[in-house]
Amino acid sequence: MKLSDISKKLDEIRTEGRFRKVSDLRMVTASKGVDRQGKEYIVFNSNDYLGMTHEREVEKAAGLAISYGTGSGGARLTSGAVFELSDLEREIAHFKHKEDAVIFNTGYMTNLGVLYALAGPGDVIFSDALNHASIVDGCRISRAAVKVYPHSDMGALEKLLQETETAGQRFIVTDGVFSMDGDVADLPSLVKLKGKYEACLIVDDAHATGVIGETGRGTAEYYHMEGIDIQVGTLSKSLGAEGGFAAADRNITDYLRNCSRPFIFSTSIAASTGAAALAALRLLEKNPEKYMGALRQNTAYMKEKLRKAGISFLPGDTSIIPIVMGREEAAMEYAARCRERGILLSAIRPPSVPAGTSRIRLTVTAAHTREELDRAVEVMRECLTNDT
The missing domain is CATH 3.40.640.10 (Type I PLP-dependent aspartate aminotransferase-like (Major domain))
Known part of the structure; x- marks a missing residue:
């Protein structure tokens, strides 16, 4: 690619809803982080499945x-x-x-x-x-x-x-x-x-x-x-x-x-x-029972809460919970609304997933508390209800 073509390519990426940028976040626990302005978030886009980073x-x-x-x-x-x-x-x-x-x-x-x-x-x-x-x-x-x-x-x-x-x-x-x-x-x-x-x-x-x-x-x-x-x-x-x-x-x-x-x-x-x-x-x-037991209990709890809230997700035996939104813009907008309310979720778009299957990828960890899981479902339900 010619360097002169980069701006045009970036414009195409933005138009397709696939532009990405880094957001600074400092993890203060295995389940919570703060941004540079000091706002606290409950984090559901981490792969720290067992919470070992803060053990x-x-x-x-x-x-x-x-x-x-x-x-x-x-x-x-x-x-x-x-x-x-x-x-x-x-x-x-x-x-x-x-x-x-x-x-x-x-x-x-x-x-x-x-x-x-x-x-x-x-x-x-x-x-x-x-x-x-x-x-x-x-x-x-x-x-x-x-x-x-x-x-x-x-x-x-x-x-x-x-x-x-x-x-x-x-x-x-x-x-x-x-x-x-x-x-x-x-x-x-x-x-x-x-x-x-x-x-x-x-x-x-x-x-x-x-x-x-x-x-x-x-x-x-x-x-x-x-x-x-x-x-x-x-x-x-x-x-x-x-x-x-x-x-x-x-x-x-x-x-x-x-x-x-x-x-x-x-x-x-x-x-x-x-x-x-x-x-x-x-x-x-x-002690696998301690760490994996907590992960599995939290995952089962979260999935049940999502079902009761009417939030559909793909089935699976792991703590990765994909919520398919379809359009790239829909996934991005939903993640942004949840972020405003203090819940961090990953909006996954092509090329990470096939076109038309953009999704929210919610990851439960062993470190999440029941209060954090409850809060996440509450926010997600509100944001889904307000989705236009």
């Missing part, structure tokens, strides 16, 4: 580790690694029932790093149509052939697997929990197809870790089965920190450390960030 033991661990430096000073292969990251990799591997894990700087970079390193010319990636943007971009840069199948349509996926010949490796890649709909991937069918067509199955558990399964281990535990070759995840949601991980057999993780350019050439995350994620993971492992 005392997590904050303490990060505070102690800050004495090792505010940054890591370099990439891990050249400058070494802070102890906390290596410890975290071992515990994530144990948590995910894998031999090893590799930490990346973000969840987004994890998907790019895994697909870029493992897939290439001659290989084929079969990708769900509603996969996260990081998977989409990882497919693009891999230089492998990419076949997109309709969302969770296992019949269409098998047809593509049957019709697509390759001398290379087949990869099936999917979100575990889909971030905009809140539904869970059909792992039993995916594992069956993976075995039948000799594919490598990659599941992104960014929105599944700490959310589904009896102890928060994600999609595999949710279905009580194994079969995922590479489990991708993030440290920035249920684990209250920053970064991402890939858990797999050791030969795969060793290959990623040696061949994944996003890992090799990135300065590693700081000790304090690794320490925070490690403390959060240990809290989850020690």
